[in-house]
Amino acid sequence: MFKLIFIKELKEIIQSSRFTISFAVCSVLIIVSFFMGAQNYLASQAQYEATIQENKNQMAANSEWMMVQHTIMLPPQPLMALVNGISNDIGRNIEMSGRGELRPENTRFNDEPIFAIFRFMDLEFIFGVVLSLFAIIFAYDAINGEKVNGTLKLCFSNSVSRASFIGGKLAGSFIGLTVALLIPLLIGCAMLPLLGIHLNSDQWLRLGLILASGLAYFGLFLALAIGISAMTDRPSNSFLIGLVVWIFAVLIMPRASVLISGRMVEVPNVDQITAEKSRYRIQLFDEDRPKMADFSAPEGTEPQAVMQEFSKFMRELGDERNRKMEAFEERINEEYLNKRREQAKIALNLSRISPASVFTLASSQIAGTSLELQNRFMDSAKDYQKIYADFMNEKTGHTGSSGFRMIISTSDDDEEEEKTIDVNELPQFQYETASFTSSAANSILDLGLLMLFNLVFFGGAFAAFLKYDLR
C-alpha cells in the first residue's frame, strides 16, 4: 500500500501545474546562481591576480626593502562564490608590517556597495529562502487539500492504514521534489568546469555535502508544511500558518538571536577600541616627549654622528613604545575578542532554534565562509607576519614595521644607477583553507541538527496525521 501511495504521490506531483511552474522557476534560479557564482569567482580571481601583480610591480620599483609596502590578499575560492557566507563582508587585503596590529581592508562590498543592500543570489540564498518557501507553497495543502477535495475519504474507504498513507505521502513528496531539484543542481555542477572552474576532489566533496544539507533543509520544510496541513482542516489556514512559521524561522529568528545576544553581552564597538588604543598611544608618546627633549649629544660630536645617535635613541624609544603598545593592544584585543566570541556564541546557539540558521551555519562552515574564515585569514596573516618580520630584519636590520622611519641617503653623481630589489626573494603568503575533514567536523553539530529537525518534522507530520479527522 505504501508503494502504491508513494507512486501516486510522485505521479500527482509531476503532473501538477504547480510543480511545472515551481520546477521551472527553481531550475532557472539554481542554474543562474551557479552561473553567477562562477562568474563572480572568475572576476574575483582576475582581480586577485591583478592586485598581487600590481603589488609586486610596486615593490619591484624600490631600491630598498625598507621602502617596500607589501599587501597580502585573501585568495578567492570557488565555493566562496557559491556560498558567500562572510567572504564579501570581511576585508580581503592586509598591508603587511613586521610588527603591530594587522588590519584587513577593502571588503567586496566596498567595491560594490549595491550588493551589500541586495546581496548575491548564492546557493545558500536559493536553498535558505527560495526553496524553503517553495516547500511551503508545494505542501501546504498536502493533507487538508485531499480532505477538502474528498479524495482522502475515498482513499480511507479502502483498507489503507494511516501510517502507510502518510508514510507514502511524505516519502513520495520528498523523493519526487528532491529528485526534481537534483536535475538543475547537477546541471549547475556540470556547468562549473565548462565555465572554467575546476574543483578539486576536496571542493567537490564540500559542494556535495552542501547540496545534501540543502536538500535536507528543503525536506524539513516540506515535512513541516505537510505536518501543518495534517493539523488543520482548511488549506487557507495551513498556508497562512506555514507562511508565518517560515517568516519566523527564516527571517526573524536569526536576526532576533543576534539582537538578544547583543543585549546579553555588551561588546565595545570597533571605534571605542580604536579610540582607546589611540589614547594609550598618545599617552605613551607624551611620556616619551620629555625624554626626547632631554636628548643631547656630547659637545663637539659631528652632525652626522649626532643624527645617527638621535636616530638610534628614537628607535629605542619607538621600540619600547611599540612593545608597550603591542602588550596593550594584545590585552585589549583579547578582551574584545573574548566578549565578541561570547556574544557570537550566544547568538549562534540561539539562532540554532531556526532551521534556516542551522543550514546557513552548516553550509558556510563546509564552504569555508563561516565566521571562522576571518579568524583563519587573520591567523594566516599573523603567521606570515613573523616570516615577513624575519625576512625584513635580515634585509634591513629592522622588522619592517610601519610608522616613523628616518632614512638618510647620500648621493653621488658618479655612482652607478641604483639596483632595484628582487621581489621574488620575498616569502609568499599562503592562505591554507581548512581541510574537508576539519570543516565537516566543525559542521557536525549543525548537520546533526538538520537531521534532528527532519526527524522531528517528519515524525510530527506522521503523528499529526494519525490523529487527523478524516471526515
Add this chain to the structure above:
Amino acid sequence: MDTMNETIKQAPLLEARNLTKVYEDGVKALDNLDLQVLPGEIYAMLGGNGAGKTTTINIFLDFIQPTSGQAFINGINANEEPLEAKTNIAFVSENVQLYPNFTAIQNVDFFVRLGGRHNYSRSDYETALNRVGLQSQAFDKKLKDFSKGMRQKCGIAIAILKDSPAILLDEPTSGLDPKAGKEFIRLIGELRDEGKGILMSTHDIFRAKEIANHVGILNNGILVAQKTQAELKGVNLETLYVEYMAGYMDEAEPSLVNNLSEA
C-alpha cells in the same frame, strides 16, 4: 427479491446494532440505530440535514467511533477491525472528487489497486467505464475537466471494479441532472441484482421508493420509520417523510404511519 431473502437465511452484509453516537459537544447524532442490509438489497436512509445519515456511514467507514453499539461489514466489526472490514466495502460519496491531474483511467487504476484489486488490465477499466456510461473519449482526459456526473460515473466504476459485497452510497444522486440520476439508479439496481448489499443515504424520496428494498427515515438520530418495498406500496412516502421531518408525528405513534393516505 424480498421473498428470496426471507426464504434463504443470509447473513447481513451491513448491520448496525444499537448504534449510538454522541459528539463531544453533547449532540446526539445517532440513537440506538438498528438496521440490516442483506445481500441483494438496497437500504435507503432518508432524513434531513443532521438526521444522522452521514454519521452512520462514517461509523461504517471507521472515520468516527460509535459511543456505543456496533457496526458490522460482512460480519466484521467495522471499528475493531477496520482494515479487514473495509476489504468488503466500496464507497461512493455525494460528490465524487478524484485526483484532478490524473486521467479517468489513472484514477480508476489507483483507487481499484488501493481497494486491493491488482489483477485488472486497461481493457477491464474501459469495460467498467463503458458500463457506467462514460464516453470513451473521456477515458484519458484529466478529471479536472469532468462534470459532476462524469465523476460520479468514475466513482461507481471504481466501486464496480472493487467488487466488494457491500456498497455505501452517501447521497449519490445529489446534484445530478435527471438523466444522470436515472442512469445512476439503473446501475445501482444492476449491482443489487448481482447480490451486492447497498446502504444509501439520500434526500431523494422518489428514487428511494423506486429502487430501495427497505426505506428507513432518520430524524435527529432516531430511526423513526422503517418500511419494506412492499409496505411502501400503500403509503405516500412523500407525505410520510415530510411529516416526520416536520415533527408532526413522533415515534410513539408508529401505527399512524401505516394509515396514511396512499400515493
